[in-house]
Amino acid sequence: MVAMGNGGERTAREDVICARYIKCLLEGRTCLIDEEIRSLRTDGGEHFFRPQTQEIFPQEDFRLCTRRDIFPFVLRVEKRENGGLESVKIDVQE
Template sequence: MDVQILQLLEGARDARGLTVIIDVFRAFSTACYAYGKDAAKIIPVGNIEKAYQLKKENPKFILMGEREEKKPTGFDFGNSPSLLSSANLSGKTIVHTTSSGTQGIEAALRADEVITGSFVNASAIVQYIRNQNPETVSLVCMGYACEYPTDEDTLCAEYIKNELLGHDNDFARMKKIIRRGSGKRFFEPENQEWAPSNDFELCLQRDIFDFILKVKNEGSINYLQKVRVAEKTNTITQ
C-alpha cells in the first residue's frame, strides 16, 4: 500500500486511489457530530451560492458552515460541533459548505473513492482503508481556507499513515503541538462566539464515532454516506 500525504487544493486535485480529505478544524469533525445526532443526509458543497440555492429549492434543508470561520448570513448553524449540542437534527438534510473541507471534496476528481478525515473517527478510517486494501491512499490536508497547511490536518494525516503502516503514534504530543499552534485561536476571548474553546476538545476526541463518511453522488449532487465500520473485522454496514 502506497500512502502519500498531500496538501491543500493542489493536493486534492492530484489525489489518486482511495482519498481521504482531512479537515479536523472543523468541517469533518462537525459532520460526524451531525450524523451522531441522527441527521439523515449531509450534502457538502464548495460554492456558497449553491448552498443558498439548495435551501431555496428545499426550504426544510438545514444550512451549516462558514466563511472566514463565521456563520454566513441566513445559515442555521456555523461550522462548530459545540453549537450543535442542543440542535435537533434527527431526520434532517444538511447542506454543508466550508472554506476548506468541502472545497477539497469537489477538487478530488481523479480519486477512485473519497472519504472524509478527522480524529473523531480515525480508527474507523484506518479500518475501512485496511478493509478496502487499495494500492494507493492519498491523505489530503486541506489546511486553513485552502491557503496554508495547519498542524491538526497534517498531524491527522501522519496519524492515519502511521496506523496503516504499523508505526507508533504519540497522540498526546500531537495534541500539545496543535494546542500551541493552529489550535490556540480557540482559546482567544474574542473568538468564542464563533470558535468556542470546547470545539478544540470536541474535534480532538479520538475515535468517538465508529463510522466513516463516504462521498457518494446522486444526480449532480454529492452527499456524505455514513458507513459504519466494525472494529477489527471486515464487516461494513450502512
C-alpha cells in the same frame, strides 16, 4: 482524502497530524500523536482560547475536534447521478 488546511491555501498542522494518524490506522501501526495534539493548543489552535473569538471558535470545539476513536463509523462522500454529493455512514468493524 483532502486536507484543506487554512482556506485551501496554507497547510494546517492539525490536518497534517490527522493525516499521519489515519495513515497509521490504515497501515495497522501505532501512532503516538498525543503530544502533538496537546501542542496544538499553543501552535495552531490558539484562536480557540481567546476570549474575543469564543463566538466563532468556542473552546469546546477544540476539545471535540482533538478527541479520537470516539465514533464506530466513518463518513464517505459519494457523488450522485445528479452531480450532488452525499455523506454515507460506514460502520467500522473491530
